[in-house]
Amino acid sequence: MLLAVEVCGLCRTDMKAYTVGQRDLRLPRVLGHEITATVLDASQQQTGFCIGDRVQVAPGISCGRCRFCKQGFDHLCDRVKIMGFHRDGGFQEYLHIPAAAVKTGVLNYIPTGLSFEEACMTEPLACAINMQDALHIGDGDVVLIWGGGPLGVLNARLARSRGAKDIIIVEPQPDRMRLLEGLENQCLLAADLKDLLEILAAVTKRGQADVVIPCCPNPEAFRESLKVCAKRGRIGFFSGLTPCPDIANTEWNLIHYLELTVVGAYGCSAKHNQSAMQLINGGDVTVKDLITRRIALGELQQGLDLIALGKEMKIVLYMKKGR
Numbered sequence: 496m497l498l499a500v501e502v503c504g505l506c507r508t509d510m511k512a513y514t515v516g517q518r519d520l521r522l523p524r525v526l527g528h529e530i531t532a533t534v535l536d537a538s539q540q541q542t543g544f545c546i547g548d549r550v551q552v553a554p555g556i557s558c559g560r561c562r563f564c565k566q567g568f569d570h571l572c573d574r575v576k577i578m579g580f581h582r583d584g585g586f587q588e589y590l591h592i593p594a595a596a597v598k599t600g601v602l603n604y605i606p607t608g609l610s611f612e613e614a615c616m617t618e619p620l621a622c623a624i625n626m627q628d629a630l631h632i633g634d635g636d637v638v639l640i641w642g643g644g645p646l647g648v649l650n651a652r653l654a655r656s657r658g659a660k661d662i663i664i665v666e667p668q669p670d671r672m673r674l675l676e677g678l679e680n681q682c683l684l685a686a687d688l689k690d691l692l693e694i695l696a697a698v699t700k701r702g703q704a705d706v707v708i709p710c711c712p713n714p715e716a717f718r719e720s721l722k723v724c725a726k727r728g729r730i731g732f733f734s735g736l737t738p739c740p741d742i743a744n745t746e747w748n749l750i751h752y753l754e755l756t757v758v759g760a761y762g763c764s765a766k767h768n769q770s771a772m773q774l775i776n777g778g779d780v781t782v783k784d785l786i787t788r789r790i791a792l793g794e795l796q797q798g799l800d801l802i803a804l805g806k807e808m809k810i811v812l813y814m815k816k817g818r
């Protein structure tokens with residue numbers, strides 16, 4: 496099946512893959528895993544899709560047969576080939592998808608009325624869904640999120656749609672904080688630990704959070720997460736950590752004494768992408784205001800540099816001219 500790429504989101508992982516590499520990256524590679532496209536050529540009999548269909552691409556091509564695939568965790572398939580990591584991704588004009596992959600659900604129709612740029616937020620939101628399914632966020636939870644980048648905001652909005660009561664985002668970077676203040680998040684914003692502790696004391700009796708999601712690679716955020724988590728609280732390991740100074744025994748032991756649950760999430764399944772598309776299309780999670788810059792293919796290098804500076808929220812690449 497041949498797709499013409501329309502809009503592809505840039506994310507921090509692309510910048511990381513480009514600058515220092517990434518565990519799943521195989522070179523040489525075309526990056527880009529937040530992909531939307533138009534079907535250029537397909538055998539309808541084989542794929543069910545027609546020329547001209549607007550689609551979002553869930554980036555993982557899995558075997559469809561193993562234990563993880565059968566349980567709906569196809570992103571954990573031993574044989575998964577992720578576009579933009581093991582196979583070429585969306586920072587190119589055309590994308591080839593094997594018919595077998597279409598059968599495992601990598602393509603989602605983009606509903607009429609939803610733009611390509613909104614639909615390219617499906618994959619990042621799907622990653623947040625994978626995380627929050629494991630955290631069982633529900634009514635009345637106080638949720639703390641470290642890092643106010645696009646994934647921090649998407650996690651906040653998803654938590655809101657799942658009934659969280661108070662949501663606090665910690666963002667130390669002033670440029671990012673200004674962007675956050677301009678969004679309609681209905682979140683409490685903290686610039687540092689002192690701010691955070693004050694907010695927690697104001698919104699909860701014990702000054703603790705029920706759920707903590709570090710959406711940044713800073714080991715300090717994980718260490719502090721252990722300290723501000725309520726009894727039976729949940730911590731989501733959403734981001735890998737940069738090299739970690741030793742976390743003290745007394746800190747690790749909080750998991751034991753407070754009966755904390757620490758769960759990990761990496762990437763997203765085809766089903767998570769379907770759910771994300773529904774949430775975006777239904778208006779449960781809004782995404783359009785997160786896109787702060789639109790670039791062309793020739794500006795990809797600058798786009799990746801901008802991610803490193805952290806002065807934009809979401810940057811998307813438009814493949815066609817006249818955006």
Ligand SMILES: [Zn+2]
Nearest residue numbers: 506507508619
């Ligand atoms: Zn990404």
Ligand SMILES: [Zn+2]
Nearest residue numbers: 558561564572
């Ligand atoms: Zn599999």
